[in-house]
Amino acid sequence: MNQMTSVEKNVNTQDIKISASGVQVYYGDTHAIKDVDVEIEDKTVTAFIGPSGCGKSTFLRCLNRMNDTIDVCRVEGTILLDNEDIYDRKVDPVQLRAKVGMVFQKPNPFPKSIYDNVAYGPRIHGLFKNKADLDNIVESALRRAAIWNEVKDRLNAPGTGLSGGQQQRLCIARAVATEPEVLLMDEPCSALDPIATAQVEELIDELRTNYSVVIVTHSMQQAARVSQKTAFFHLGNLVEFGETGQIFTNPEDPRTESYITGRIG
Amino acid sequence: MPVLWLFLIIVALSAFGFIAGRARAYQSAGGDVRNLHSLPGYYGYNVALTALVPALAVLAVWLLAQPMLIENSVSKMIPDEIIAEGSNRSLVMSDVRRVANGLDLAVSSGAMTNDEVNALSTDTSDIRATLGSIGVALGSDVSPEVLAAAQSYRSKSYTGTLVMTVVVLLLAIGGLALAYTRTHKDFRARNVVERGVLGLLIIAASLAILTTIGIVLSMLFETMNFFRLHPWTDFFFGGTWSPNFRGDSDLSILPLLWGTLYISFIALLVAVPIGLFAAIYLSEYASNAVRSIAKPLLEILAGIPTIVYGLFALLTVGPMLVNVFGRGDQGLLGVEWMSGATSVLTAGVVMGIMLIPFVSSLSDDIINSVPQAMRDGSLGLGATKSETVRQVIMPAALPGIVGAILLAASRAIGETMIVVMGAGAIAKFSLNPLESMTTITTRIVSQLTGDTDFASPETLVAFALGLTLFVLTLGLNILALYIVRKYREQYE
Ligand SMILES: Nc1ncnc2c1ncn2[C@@H]1O[C@H](COP(=O)(O)OP(=O)(O)OP(=O)(O)O)[C@@H](O)[C@H]1O
Numbered sequence: 075m076n077q078m079t080s081v082e083k084n085v086n087t088q089d090i091k092i093s094a095s096g097v098q099v100y101y102g103d104t105h106a107i108k109d110v111d112v113e114i115e116d117k118t119v120t121a122f123i124g125p126s127g128c129g130k131s132t133f134l135r136c137l138n139r140m141n142d143t144i145d146v147c148r149v150e151g152t153i154l155l156d157n158e159d160i161y162d163r164k165v166d167p168v169q170l171r172a173k174v175g176m177v178f179q180k181p182n183p184f185p186k187s188i189y190d191n192v193a194y195g196p197r198i199h200g201l202f203k204n205k206a207d208l209d210n211i212v213e214s215a216l217r218r219a220a221i222w223n224e225v226k227d228r229l230n231a232p233g234t235g236l237s238g239g240q241q242q243r244l245c246i247a248r249a250v251a252t253e254p255e256v257l258l259m260d261e262p263c264s265a266l267d268p269i270a271t272a273q274v275e276e277l278i279d280e281l282r283t284n285y286s287v288v289i290v291t292h293s294m295q296q297a298a299r300v301s302q303k304t305a306f307f308h309l310g311n312l313v314e315f316g317e318t319g320q321i322f323t324n325p326e327d328p329r330t331e332s333y334i335t336g337r338i339g
Numbered sequence: 340m341p342v343l344w345l346f347l348i349i350v351a352l353s354a355f356g357f358i359a360g361r362a363r364a365y366q367s368a369g370g371d372v373r374n375l376h377s378l379p380g381y382y383g384y385n386v387a388l389t390a391l392v393p394a395l396a397v398l399a400v401w402l403l404a405q406p407m408l409i410e411n412s413v414s415k416m417i418p419d420e421i422i423a424e425g426s427n428r429s430l431v432m433s434d435v436r437r438v439a440n441g442l443d444l445a446v447s448s449g450a451m452t453n454d455e456v457n458a459l460s461t462d463t464s465d466i467r468a469t470l471g472s473i474g475v476a477l478g479s480d481v482s483p484e485v486l487a488a489a490q491s492y493r494s495k496s497y498t499g500t501l502v503m504t505v506v507v508l509l510l511a512i513g514g515l516a517l518a519y520t521r522t523h524k525d526f527r528a529r530n531v532v533e534r535g536v537l538g539l540l541i542i543a544a545s546l547a548i549l550t551t552i553g554i555v556l557s558m559l560f561e562t563m564n565f566f567r568l569h570p571w572t573d574f575f576f577g578g579t580w581s582p583n584f585r586g587d588s589d590l591s592i593l594p595l596l597w598g599t600l601y602i603s604f605i606a607l608l609v610a611v612p613i614g615l616f617a618a619i620y621l622s623e624y625a626s627n628a629v630r631s632i633a634k635p636l637l638e639i640l641a642g643i644p645t646i647v648y649g650l651f652a653l654l655t656v657g658p659m660l661v662n663v664f665g666r667g668d669q670g671l672l673g674v675e676w677m678s679g680a681t682s683v684l685t686a687g688v689v690m691g692i693m694l695i696p697f698v699s700s701l702s703d704d705i706i707n708s709v710p711q712a713m714r715d716g717s718l719g720l721g722a723t724k725s726e727t728v729r730q731v732i733m734p735a736a737l738p739g740i741v742g743a744i745l746l747a748a749s750r751a752i753g754e755t756m757i758v759v760m761g762a763g764a765i766a767k768f769s770l771n772p773l774e775s776m777t778t779i780t781t782r783i784v785s786q787l788t789g790d791t792d793f794a795s796p797e798t799l800v801a802f803a804l805g806l807t808l809f810v811l812t813l814g815l816n817i818l819a820l821y822i823v824r825k826y827r828e829q830y831e
């Protein structure tokens with residue numbers, strides 16, 4: 075774990091982008107998230123770690139109100155984006171999701187061409203001036219997601235025809251093309267080989283200069299490599315939240331320590 | 340012995356076989372189920388099914404075949420001379436059956452003994468009066484040949500039934516005995532029952548297929564008869580439909596096909612947008628509470644008999660349209676474009692209403708089968724619901740929806756009652772939807788109702804029309820199923 079020392083020095087205090095306090099999530103009678111407070115800083119990568127089923131995806135989905143689409147799901151507490159309550163009536167979830175983009179845990183390319191998949195967001199939000207402009211947006215998104223070389227010759231082939239790992243990167247490209255202010259990534263590298271993983275991590279690092287990124291990961295090394303802040307979830311509770319370096323070298327909670335050292339999980 | 344009793348006896352035998360077989364299996368295992376190859380119940384089922392199935396199958400076949408065979412042989416007893424002018428053999432045979440049934444009734448009510456009936460002759464007694472007195476009315480006096488045929492009919496039926504009873508009972512008992520003796524702890528009853536069940540399922544499936552083939556074949560033969568009497572070029576390529584009974588009818592399908600397709604087109608114009616939008620609303624927007632009320636309500640529409648839609652066309656929609664497009668100065672538009680209530684528009688609109696639930700429930704299934712991940716992906720990029728529907732869900736569901744529309748079209752083409760009541764009876768090529776026109780199904784109905792002569796092309800044309808309709812809708816259905824199936828594979 076010698077990479078994390080390099081990350082450590084980059085950490086500097088930033089503005090708060092998202093501030094969640096007292097968040098509770100229920101799926102029907104299941105209490106999935108229990109009283110979670112987190113502050114996500116701007117221009118920072120925050121990692122969510124924790125054992126499977128502890129509520130990482132659920133909490134992530136609260137941040138762009140994707141839980142609205144699940145009938146049985148109920149969210150309580152306040153989540154502020156740029157000091158505005160995103161669960162306020164005045165807030166349009168559609169606009170919110172354009173600002174807070176998301177890469178889902180399972181790759182979900184649309185049954186359209188690769189090009190149309192990436193151009194989907196820009197087209198909906200009118201982010202381009204002309205066809206050449208759109209071509210540029212698509213190309214740069216695909217390049218940033220480290221998939222351009224593999225697909226540049228078949229942009230008109232269906233996105234569903236790609237391999238699992240390629241689909242995952244296509245979905246990253248699709249999210250990046252919309253230029254969100256916050257990017258939520260739910261296990262974006264789960265199906266990627268080490269090379270593609272390194273490229274995606276590079277992208278995350280690059281995105282950090284302008285946006286804030288939240289990444290869910292099961293890889294401790296990845297969390298240590300890419301993030302400045304880490305939140306450890308366990309059974310719906312936020313056990314520990316702090317500087318990544320500190321969580322990995324000197325955790326306060328015994329549960330964090332045993333998870334990181336591989337004793338629970 | 341009445342067939343009902345025979346049936347009950349077989350069932351009782353088989354029930355007894357179940358218990359006996361199970362008990363014997365138990366015994367052979369020394370009372371320990373673990374020593375048996377199969378669960379004890381399987382041995383019981385094996386005995387029960389072996390007793391039941393062959394006996395029942397023979398019973399069913401016999402009951403179907405016996406009347407046909409007897410009819411055939413008795414019918415030979417009737418010489419051609421006694422068949423009166425204007426009558427035919429099948430009418431005389433129905434007389435024979437009536438007399439035979441009347442004699443049966445006379446015996447069972449005690450008015451005559453069996454021997455008296457067998458000795459009956461037209462010279463010595465007035466059979467019409469005798470049968471009349473026990474409540475069997477005959478249209479004319481009974482001729483000696485008919486009486487003889489009836490007597491022979493009776494005796495043959497009697498022997499036939501007797502033999503059948505014996506054979507069926509023997510089969511049941513034999514099956515039971517065979518399966519019972521084979522019951523032993525090592526006997527693989529489970530596998531045998533499995534094969535028996537498989538056999539039953541195959542029989543059910545092949546019955547369904549065989550009937551379809553039978554229907555098609557019978558249509559095919561009558562159609563061939565028709566084409567022997569009428570040139571096929573006129574049927575397929577002629578321009579007019581005007582059946583008459585002088586023998587020089589123009590019987591062309593084209594004007595009818597035009598009417599059919601035109602009405603179906605209007606029906607789809609009504610049903611597809613409304614049904615599709617209803618499906619989109621129900622599957623994408625409606626809350627659970629709304630959905631749980633609206634969906635059954637919509638499906639009630641599908642349960643209304645089409646004759647009721649026909650009445651609706653004739654009594655409500657037709658006059659309403661006349662009010663708008665007709666009646667001159669008294670009408671809403673002050674025009675005189677429509678005279679009668681029956682028109683292409685009337686039938687098309689009502690048929691469209693009938694098809695709404697069909698289109699909506701099929702589309703609903705298809706839209707629901709688009710994975711939630713697609714919606715999430717689109718919504719997560721900041722798309723609205725309608726953008727998601729338009730750009731992600733519809734393209735993904737399109738092939739399935741096209742399939743649904745084709746299925747709806749094939750229903751529209753085959754629909755009868757609504758067009759009989761709402762479309763009119765005039766065969767013509769016209770683009771005006773306010774005129775009445777006629778369809779293939781309407782003409783089939785009118786050619787086959789009333790006085791029909793199954794030797795004239797005017798009647799036989801109905802089969803040619805029916806077969807064409809069948810081929811048309813079959814083609815549409817196959818195309819639709821092909822499209823739907825191809826689409827299904829996409830997400831699996
Ligand atoms: N749509 C849903 N309906 C009901 N319960 C749900 C739903 N989604 C998640 N849950 C429940 O909420 C809890 C947290 O799930 P979540 O998906 O957030 O876990 P996770 O931390 O992302 O796990 P993983 O690492 O396996 O992805 C689980 O107990 C899960 O069963």
Ligand SMILES: [Mg+2]
Pocket residue numbers: 130131132179260
């Ligand atoms: Mg998850």
